[in-house]
Amino acid sequence: MTSTASGHDAPVVSVRNLRIAFPGTDGPVPAVHGLDLDVEPGTCVAIVGESGSGKTVTARALAGLLPATAAWSADRFDVAGQDVRSAGERTWRRLRGRTVGFVLQDALVSLDPLRPLGAEIGETLRTHRIVRGRGAVRERVHELLASVGVPQPEVRARQYPHQLSGGLRQRGLIAAGLAGSPALLVADEPTTALDVTVQAQILDLLALEKTRGVTILLISHDLAVVARIADRVLVMRHGEVVEQGAAQDVLRRPAHAYTRELLHAVPSAASRGFRLGSEATSSTSVTARVPLVRPAPDRSAVVLSADHLHKTFRSHGRAPRARQDAERRHGEIVAVDDVSLQVVRGETVGIVGESGSGKTTVARIVLGLVEPDAGTVTVNGQPWTGVPESRRRRLRKDVQLIAQDPLSSFDPRYTVGRIVAESLDAVGVRGDERRRRVLEVLDRVQLGASYVGRHPRTLSGGQRQRVSIARALAPHPALLVADEPVSALDVSVQAGILDLLAELQTETGTSVLFISHDLGVVHHVADRVLVMTGGRVVEQGGVDDVFHRPTHEYTRTLVGALPALGA
Structure with a gap:
């Protein structure tokens, strides 16, 4: 167990033989059984695993947020030196926020839709009387929002969740979790909804909080995120810990077959041209890679051609961060600015960029859901924009969507x-x-x-x-438009979907326009990639060329922010 410099501080969390079960039709259904956990002050312990592994249930137990239907027991359950096995809601209300901060994954559901973001963050400050007076609370809320990378914190604090992007909502939740300067921060998938550069900023922030003495329990299925910040890792499966140890040991030299399968399933430059799903394992090495043989794209058959697309939307002063530098005129924001692209038969073209970069607007134009202000789109040589819907309807079978949700x-x-x-x-x-x-x-x-x-x-x-x-x-x-099709999936489920898409593309020759903020996924699947920011394409080319030898400063920033598992 990694310890603090003194080596003698008591763990902030100490759990022995934690068991949690939920009622089922045929009796109790175990969710966690026999978990032992110690988290030392100023360290980060990560729990990784797929949905149903028990990691989120464990996190909720540490915040006193198990549902009333859960039956649980533990031989020891200490949080910040206090035995909480018999703690009631009154005790947990005193501990939550001040002693235990909790950051949930689903920001849209977790934030109160009837309260502005500033009121949500200020609740902890007021409840625990950390800051007194409206002005002082407001100032501290603005400081917290700025610390997690929220632009215009004074404006954002007055906005409601539905007025904010997913990334801004998630950063607001993290600010709320840090508001009480807790001894333990339980972060359940805190970066899942974030773009790679914002994700890097949040991870840097969490690392800084760790150096200041905050103890972090990180729940994540993103092993690259875990590698960047965790001191120790616990790998859970079906409610049990199958492997644990120092992060470098577990992630670089995994001992358990399930851990090797998880690592094998992570898409990256190294996995390009191979299946992500597990075929066979060895007791001494990572699962062997199995090649994916896909025919070369047919450059003579252009399936999609988009030329000089422009699209503007009316501005209400709430432009996403990536659009703040975009040209504004007459109360409008340029969402897509002179974008051209082609996709040939059997090719996968990726579009990457932060929220607000314009990539989803391009996808919606390609799908015929948004009409561009200027520019043209053709599908299999037939006009797709600037034609009546009755004419376009006959072609809709050729362009299909795979949605994020x-x-x-x-x-x-x-x-x-x-x-x-x-x-x-x-x-x-x-x-x-x-x-x-x-x-x-x-x-x-x-x-x-x-x-x-x-x-x-x-x-x-x-x-x-x-x-x-x-x-x-x-x-x-003829064309699949895949808009963030795997962003909400566990790593092994994601691997199965990406393998499936590759196999189907090989069988059918279908072209794919793949929209994602996950550079690892795009590097794994795409033949070519377009990088967008502020509504413009700032770089494009073969995926290896763009990601390994970026020429534009923005692309270098994106690639540099990508967390890696390491060698």
């Missing part, structure tokens, strides 16, 4: 079969042929006929994304 894109009343079948309306497929096509694509995405009658909420995140891919593939499109 498939659940939100599904009608909750529909079964999986109906969700997949709705994309066949554009091609007029009916009756037996319709049912055959649905079963065919479900089988292709490794779900099968047993899923036809199920509803989206009964599926896991990975299964929902497979349904989204099946729906997109059903009409045999």
Whole structure:
């Protein structure tokens, strides 16, 4: 166990034999069983694992936020020197914020939609009387927001969650977690929703807080993030710790097969051209790479051509950070400024950039959901912009979307079969042929006929994304637009989806426009990449050239901010 300089300070967290279970139809369902955990002052301990591994349940237990239905026990459960095994809500209210700060993952759900961001952060300051007086509270809130990289903190503090981007909401949550200067900061996936440069800023901030004596328990599925800040790592699976030790040892020389599988599944430059999914393991080395053979793109067949696209939106003074330097005129913000791109048959083109860079607006123009103010788009040589929807409708089968959040894109009343079948309306497929096509694509995405009658909420995140891919593939499109298709998935589920997309692309020759802020994912999947900021493409080219030999300062900043697992 990593210790402080004195080597004699008591752990901020000391847990022995923690067991947590939830009620099930056939009796209690174990979520955590037999967990031992020590976190020394001024250190960061990370718990990694997939959904269902027990890592988030453990984090909530340390903040006294287990639901009433949970049954739990521990031989020892000390937080900041206090035995909390019999602590009631009154005790936890005193501890939360001041002794234990908690940063949740889902900022949009976690923040009160009826309160401005400043009121949310100021609650801890007022409740624990850390700062007295409205003016002092307001000033401290602004300082906290600035410390986590929120631009115009005085403005943002007055805004409500729905008025903020995902990254700004997440940074607001981190500011709230730090407001009470807690001895222990429990951070549950604190950087999942953030762009790579903002992620780097948050990790630097957490590292600085650690040097100031704050103890951090980090919950994450991003092993590169863990490598950057953690002193020790616990790897959980099915409620049990399967491996633990110093971060460098666990992440560079993993002993357990499951840890090796997780590391093997991380997309990066090194994984390019290989499957991410695990095929075989060895007791002494990382899982061997299995090549993915994909035909070279057909440069003679242009599927998508976008030329000199421009798009502006009315400004309300709340432009995302990456757009602040974009040209403004007559109360407008230039979202897309003279963007041109081509995608040929069988090619994957990535678009990367921070929130507000314009990449999603480009995707929406390509999908025909937004009409550009200037410029043209053609699909398979046919006009796609500047034509009536009645004419474009005949071509919609050729351009299909794989959404970031498939659940939100599904009608909750529909079964999986109906969700997949709705994309066949554009091609007029009916009756037996319709049912055959649905079963065919479900089988292709490794779900099968047993899923036809199920509803989206009964599926896991990975299964929902497979349904989204099946729906997109059903009409045999020429182009898939994948907008952050794996950002919400665990690393091994993400690996399965990326492998699946590569296999399907090999089989069908479909082209892919891949939108992401995750440079590792884009480096793994893309043939070429466009880098956007402020609505402009500042660099483009072969993915290896752009990421290994960037020429633009902004690209160098992005690549430099990317956390790495190390050698």
